Amino acid sequence: MGWYARSLGKRKIFEFIVLLVFVFFFLGPLLNLVLLAFSGKWQYPAMLPQIWSLEWWSFVLTKEEVLSSISLSFGIAAIVTVASILICIPAAYAFARIRFPLSRWFLFSFLLTNAFPKMGLYVSIAVLFYQVGLMNTLLGIVLIHIVNTLMFMTWIPAAAFKSVHQAQEESARDVGAGPFRVFWHITLPMALPGILVASIFTFLSSLDEAQGTFMVGIPDFKTMPLVMYSIVEDYPSTAGAVFSIIMTLPTIILLMGARRFVNADVMSSGFQMK
Amino acid sequence: MDVKEEEVLLSIRSLQKTYKTGDGVRDINLDIRKGELITLLGPSGCGKTTVLRTIGGFLNPDAGEVKIENQSILHLPPEKRPTAMVFQSYNLWPHMTVYDNLAFGLKLRKTGKQQIREKVEQVLKLVRLPGTEKKYPSQLSGGQQQRVAVARALLLEPKVLLLDEPFSALDAKLRMEMREELREIQAAGNLTMVFVTHDQEEALSISDRIVVMNSGRIEQVASPQDIYDQPSSLFVAQFIGRMNFLNGQASKDGIQVQSLRFGNDKGLAGEVTVAVRPEDMVMQDPSAAGMSGTVRQVMVLGHYAEVSVETPAGMTKVFLPREEARALLTGAEVHLGISRATAYSKTS
Numbered sequence A: 001m002g003w004y005a006r007s008l009g010k011r012k013i014f015e016f017i018v019l020l021v022f023v024f025f026f027l028g029p030l031l032n033l034v035l036l037a038f039s040g041k042w043q044y045p046a047m048l049p050q051i052w053s054l055e056w057w058s059f060v061l062t063k064e065e066v067l068s069s070i071s072l073s074f075g076i077a078a079i080v081t082v083a084s085i086l087i088c089i090p091a092a093y094a095f096a097r098i099r100f101p102l103s104r105w106f107l108f109s110f111l112l113t114n115a116f117p118k119m120g121l122y123v124s125i126a127v128l129f130y131q132v133g134l135m136n137t138l139l140g141i142v143l144i145h146i147v148n149t150l151m152f153m154t155w156i157p158a159a160a161f162k163s164v165h166q167a168q169e170e171s172a173r174d175v176g177a178g179p180f181r182v183f184w185h186i187t188l189p190m191a192l193p194g195i196l197v198a199s200i201f202t203f204l205s206s207l208d209e210a211q212g213t214f215m216v217g218i219p220d221f222k223t224m225p226l227v228m229y230s231i232v233e234d235y236p237s238t239a240g241a242v243f244s245i246i247m248t249l250p251t252i253i254l255l256m257g258a259r260r261f262v263n264a265d266v267m268s269s270g271f272q273m274k
Numbered sequence B: 001m002d003v004k005e006e007e008v009l010l011s012i013r014s015l016q017k018t019y020k021t022g023d024g025v026r027d028i029n030l031d032i033r034k035g036e037l038i039t040l041l042g043p044s045g046c047g048k049t050t051v052l053r054t055i056g057g058f059l060n061p062d063a064g065e066v067k068i069e070n071q072s073i074l075h076l077p078p079e080k081r082p083t084a085m086v087f088q089s090y091n092l093w094p095h096m097t098v099y100d101n102l103a104f105g106l107k108l109r110k111t112g113k114q115q116i117r118e119k120v121e122q123v124l125k126l127v128r129l130p131g132t133e134k135k136y137p138s139q140l141s142g143g144q145q146q147r148v149a150v151a152r153a154l155l156l157e158p159k160v161l162l163l164d165e166p167f168s169a170l171d172a173k174l175r176m177e178m179r180e181e182l183r184e185i186q187a188a189g190n191l192t193m194v195f196v197t198h199d200q201e202e203a204l205s206i207s208d209r210i211v212v213m214n215s216g217r218i219e220q221v222a223s224p225q226d227i228y229d230q231p232s233s234l235f236v237a238q239f240i241g242r243m244n245f246l247n248g249q250a251s252k253d254g255i256q257v258q259s260l261r262f263g264n265d266k267g268l269a270g271e272v273t274v275a276v277r278p279e280d281m282v283m284q285d286p287s288a289a290g291m292s293g294t295v296r297q298v299m300v301l302g303h304y305a306e307v308s309v310e311t312p313a314g315m316t317k318v319f320l321p322r323e324e325a326r327a328l329l330t331g332a333e334v335h336l337g338i339s340r341a342t343a344y345s346k347t348s
Ligand SMILES: Nc1ncnc2c1ncn2[C@@H]1O[C@H](COP(=O)(O)OP(=O)(O)O)[C@@H](O)[C@H]1O
Pocket: B019, B020, B021, B023, B024, B042, B043, B044, B045, B046, B047, B048, B049, B050, B051
């Protein structure tokens, strides 16, 4: 029995070390960020800031550029989310229900946009946009964001639609609902968790998108990530820390809200190729 | 067994449906009376669901006609047909309460709120689930879910209720209870039902008539009694109940199995297969006509015993009252007679 207890002990210790390392590498930088954001003076080698301050908060939050970038980013994210839903949900339903030739390859092709180096893709898109006059326009930015969201906005809802059993739709037909009512009252509500998860991803990825926005939206469309770049370059790291927290906040809030819906099932079924 | 024309509620004529794979059903002709519980019975894959889904409107047949009260229904989508269907599973909508599941169809029909409430309460009482309105399907057992599914179908007051192996996912005891309850509800309301099952015991126990199907065709349509006593084909004889198959010889004078002889009503000739139910095999005095054999095994199964006897015509099962079987030992010589038999030509 002794060897068992000892090996168990070793395992426990190992797990503890892994946990520590994880906390250090994952939460460490976050903690550092929070401390930095609220510090007035913090010099090495002190463990904590010598002077606490909200100075950089008021600086960042009173900067016109910052405030307008926040509203611009959220506006774009909202438009991108709604547009992706309108484009991708019907496609997802088609992938889930209608067997057409090459449907698997269509679905797979969405992966490709994520397989290439992003910058190369953006450059070629920018060339195209330039020709049709989409450079430096809101529409251009929305389009380039949608390129990024196509994949999970189709895959995850398609899996959600697939999990609605055919008999569940048929029994709704049977009690007197036409095809449209069946979709609205039965299929859509049942697939809603998957659609919500995908929508939240879309919203967050649009908030976060910098490269494509940079290519297409400069100089007039400065979203949060772009302003972030200039703040990090032009001001002390404290300002950057404050701004990072502002940018992380929506992510944390939305993910907390989505936790109800995000479970391993929805996620993993979204990435099956059937 | 023909049904008088004025009694027919649902009539199916020369129905044919072939899938791309070549499977399907054909030559389906059936007349169903009002208030009748008719069962489609056959091995899995024989086309029962195909027929049922064609009636319900979920499949378009290649040829043939389906009429209810003498009106063709083939051009109607499922939501407009006077039929209601209970599926094997996944009947209920998990995001709605039992009440909403039941009320959905009534709301679509613009039934008043108060009336819906009364009807739902009534039908839940009928399926013995009163007070479950607020529950979600996931909070019910499989049997309870199927009861709600039956209730939902009944609420629509369909002219014909279609059930596709509704109880096959339930355990044996519950299945038996549910089928009894269904039969009661059906008889009390004089409802017309088409019930699909692959379980012959289920079919024999609840049906007014049974339609035995095999590879996309109807083999026999008859009452459970007649199906059991007079299977019209070798397939039905094999499929329904326990049966001994003995080799026999047919001629103008009759059919000969060992020293036993039966009438040859069908006018068969040559080698035939004679089907005898184990309960129609009797122990006989050695002096009488019959066949002798050796007891190989005696199994007591409750109130009766199953005795395996090796005879020159093949291994034969005999059902005996337990008392009679007690005297039999393995290896004993016995003499068997046959009280009832059906013969089939070997080629068909
Ligand atoms: N959608 C389909 N496409 C191709 N073949 C099918 C389809 N549905 C059923 N079949 C085939 O048709 C035959 C009859 O099926 P079905 O009516 O479901 O039988 P049952 O309900 O008696 O088990 C089977 O061989 C089945 O494989």
